[in-house]
Amino acid sequence: MHEFSVASSIVSSVAAEAARRGASRVTDVYLGLGELNFLCMEQLVYAIGIISEHTALEGATVHIENRPARIRCNSCGYEGGAQHEEFGEFHQSIPLLSCPSCGGSTDILEGRECEIVNATMVMEE
Amino acid sequence: MHKIIDVEFEADVLDANRRIADDVGEHLDSHGILSVEFMGSTGSGKTLIIEKLVDHLAKNGKRAGVIVGDVAGDDDYRRIKAHGAEVVNVNTGKECHLDAHLVEHASEKIDLDAIDCLIVENVGNLICPADFPLGTKKRVVVISVTEGDDMVRKHPVIFQIADAIVVNKIDLAPYVDVDLKVIQTDLKRIAPHVPAFMTDAKHGENLETFMDAILDE
Numbered sequence: 143m144h145e146f147s148v149a150s151s152i153v154s155s156v157a158a159e160a161a162r163r164g165a166s167r168v169t170d171v172y173l174g175l176g177e178l179n180f181l182c183m184e185q186l187v188y189a190i191g192i193i194s195e196h197t198a199l200e201g202a203t204v205h206i207e208n209r210p211a212r213i214r215c216n217s218c219g220y221e222g223g224a225q226h227e228e229f230g231e232f233h234q235s236i237p238l239l240s241c242p243s244c245g246g247s248t249d250i251l252e253g254r255e256c257e258i259v260n261a262t263m264v265m266e267e
Numbered sequence: 268m269h270k271i272i273d274v275e276f277e278a279d280v281l282d283a284n285r286r287i288a289d290d291v292g293e294h295l296d297s298h299g300i301l302s303v304e305f306m307g308s309t310g311s312g313k314t315l316i317i318e319k320l321v322d323h324l325a326k327n328g329k330r331a332g333v334i335v336g337d338v339a340g341d342d343d344y345r346r347i348k349a350h351g352a353e354v355v356n357v358n359t360g361k362e363c364h365l366d367a368h369l370v371e372h373a374s375e376k377i378d379l380d381a382i383d384c385l386i387v388e389n390v391g392n393l394i395c396p397a398d399f400p401l402g403t404k405k406r407v408v409v410i411s412v413t414e415g416d417d418m419v420r421k422h423p424v425i426f427q428i429a430d431a432i433v434v435n436k437i438d439l440a441p442y443v444d445v446d447l448k449v450i451q452t453d454l455k456r457i458a459p460h461v462p463a464f465m466t467d468a469k470h471g472e473n474l475e476t477f478m479d480a481i482l483d484e
Binding site for chain 2: 144
């Protein structure tokens with residue numbers, strides 16, 4: 143449960159950029175969320191909504207793009223997506239970090255990020 | 268009149284922590300210190316394993332510094348202090364995990380030239396620490412059989428990103444109806460490349476094997 147502190151970083155970064163550009167408000171915030179981090183999308187959107195009250199982000203719509211993991215094999219050099227294992231009883235899908243090609247160990251290239259991609263701002267003229 | 272502008276960021280919010288973690292790691296490396304973080308469930312035996320690791324290091328003529336993270340209190344601090352290590356207590360108050368910034372400040376209170384190994388005990392939690400590397404060279408995750416046999420598949424990522432896994436309190440498995448094989452099968456499927464150690468830290472079973480492996484640079 144660290145959505146609140148992450149949401150706080152997002153709101154302050156976007157609000158600071160809006161102030162720097164002289165924008166009066168932010169209407170949309172676009173985030174990229176990797177599948178290997180532990181942030182819960184719903185809680186993150188909820189926390190951003192609460193924290194952005196009385197800031198330029200108040201009422202902004204938060205759009206989240208879910209990003210799949212990308213891995214690189216230490217043995218055969220495979221680079222690409224990870225296989226997933228479905229656990230019906232837990233309603234969840236677990237990315238497996240073994241190489242889908244040769245079973246070797248891999249490094250994570252992408253999938254742990256929580257990125258502010260862009261934001262739409264309104265400039266009064 | 269107003270106009271709408273699109274502002275690109277491409278800024279990773281979690282990256283700020285990773286950058287500090289990299290600095291911490293480089294700083295510890297420059298002092299020739301091996302650093303190990305212990306993550307894991309509350310009550311899994313992290314503190315006991317650290318107490319024994321401090322003793323193990325002392326037996327081999329090596330000095331340990333320990334940073335202990337807890338939401339509140341100094342229970343773990345006092346336990347580890349009694350083993351002669353230099354210990355810094357970090358109370359996170361509201362946060363459920365340590366971050367690299369807290370560890371950076373805590374490590375300033377330790378004379379890094381006077382220790383050989385820095386051990387960091389994270390707050391008991393199998394979720395949040397995965398998103399916040401602290402800059403240590405190795406990350407260990409500790410669970411115990413008393414939490415049930417489904418801990419690995421319930422929290423897959425923390426096991427996948429660890430450098431070593433400890434499944435502790437194996438002596439209690441028969442009393443809590445846990446089949447160790449279920450945990451081992453999950454580990455083989457979910458984190459097949461991470462070395463796993465089945466221990467009974469209280470009575471010392473397999474603990475030396477784990478400690479030698481984790482201290483092997």
